[in-house]
Amino acid sequence: MSKAKAAAPPPGCSLDINDPKVQEAAIRIQASYRGHRSRKELREKGPPKVLLNLKDVVLLEGSAAKLECRVSAFPDPFIVWSKNGKELKDGPKYRYVFEDPDVVALVVRDGVLADLGKYTVTIKNPFGETSDSACIKVEVPAKITKGPDTVKAKKGSTVVLKADISGEPPPDVGWMKDGQDIDEDDRVFYDIGDTNTTLTIKKAQPSDAGKYEVFVENNLGVDQSFARVDVQ
Template sequence: MVRLAAPLADHGAASRGKHHSGADERGTGEGSAIQEKCYLPRFLQIPSDLTVEEGRFCRIDFKVGGLPSPDVSWYLDGKAIRPDDYHKMLVCEKGVHSFIIEIVTVHHAGVYECVARNRAGESRFTMRLDVIAQELLRPPAFTQRMQNSRALEGDAVRMECKVDASPPPRLFWKKDKDMLRVDPNRMSLYQDGSGRQCLLIERLTKADAGWYTLSAINEAGMSTCNARLDIGTRATQAMKTAPPGSKTLKLLSSLSHLAPPAAEPPVRHTAPLYESEEL
């Protein structure tokens, strides 16, 4: 009996060993199948840096792939961001994600990091969000306005004004109702860091007369300033010069040797003498 028991015991151990070996093979196969179906997260579309005004709505879209679908986390300057009344994280179709800030404040400015994780690993990207504070955002305002000017043909004139705004505005010059065509041979535009603007026009002509308008525009609003420029004609020579050989010149020459009467002093003319062919 003892001899029979020993072979049975050996047979049972072999069976268990075989069963255990089969389980290892199935486990290896399942592990290989799982490994084949896992893909590292990969960002297919990432946002660029943004600048947003305080109090505005901000939406950041990006696209990420991976298998299984990765979990996404956001960090601001290294601190984790949790979804709340101000921050929302949405998943749209085809792997498109959105990170939303309902009302932007100056505290939302900084470097954002987005991390996507699944069983295969993780990927990340960073972006910067700049916030323009409300107190720094000012619509254009003309602190010095252009003045109406009068000049003569051939002269030069300067039309100056000063505008204050944040951020610095874009500027547009008009003459009457059309955009000003700057003649580089006679016209120059100048500005400095204090907001002073200057239009210089040289060798004025009659065509330069009219209304000049400067418009300043930025994200906060727009303002305009205008002035009138009038151009006068230079006066012609008051005294006409008698042409050589004329009757007037001969008459004046024949009288030049006669002395005035002693009782009457020479006549002094107080107004310009205009000569005429009728003399």
């Protein structure tokens, strides 16, 4: 039984590998490929670069926030996150996340006011390192964490009512007596600090006796607390 002959290629489609022109073209193709591969390797191997920067984020109290950026690095980089210059360890509070080959992220869980600050990611490989920073802004409803105590004072003494406060943005603070705003003067006045407020009554008089209220307010919430002052 005779074997079938292979069909001849269409005219103009045959290739003679011994043809000097064919061999020269093959050499040019191989050189071009080697050059492309070399350029590709040079482009990939080098110090890390940040392609998409970190952005500031807002963290609500009790919730989580994520900082992320897009990087270019080959070989694979070593990632370190820090807050205000102090390294953060990967764990329950701070979670290192690698979502895509070129995206790195940090998740901050169980947000509290102390999480406010500047966060930095440092990206290293054998060719060098780079870094980028952004801030976490924490929003906390205004709150009176400890209200003023009821006071029994002697006539002519100095009375001080104190309340511990918190909130971010910092809350507006006010004091009232028997439902009326207190008009400050040299004898009765109040001070507002970062974490507390005090009402001072100098040379207390029987007319100073009554129900005192302190209140705090920001765009996230309002809180108040009461205390009684008796003057004898």
